[in-house]
Amino acid sequence: MNFNRRFQVPKLRELMAKVLADGRIDSSEIESLSELLYADGVIDWEEAQFLVNLHKSVERVSPAFEKFFYLSIKRHILHDGVIDAKETAWLRSVVFDDGRVSEREKKLIRELRGEASRVCPEFEELCRDCTT
16 A cells, blocks of 8 residues: 555545435535545556445435546546456446446446457456346
């Protein structure tokens, strides 16, 4: 854990507690989240997982948070332009965690497929699984 991360984690936990207290995330909270998560310019695995947990915990997902969430997940997966087996396994667990694939999740998979410079066979299988 780098120096900045040690100070970031408590702030993320505080933000999560605030969001969970009222069940929604407003524009100022999205702005704070963006500042914290993009402080180093990338969304790493821990930050992406934090976002997934936050997204699942929010009772009322606003269009602004939905947009921020999917853009951040996409940036995380496409950080190097390649979607590998490990990223695909994580993405599969996120997409299928509730037993169904939403239209927004299907759109994410299509966007990832279209924007990746290279994908692994496991991602191709995920694409097929999400469209059948």
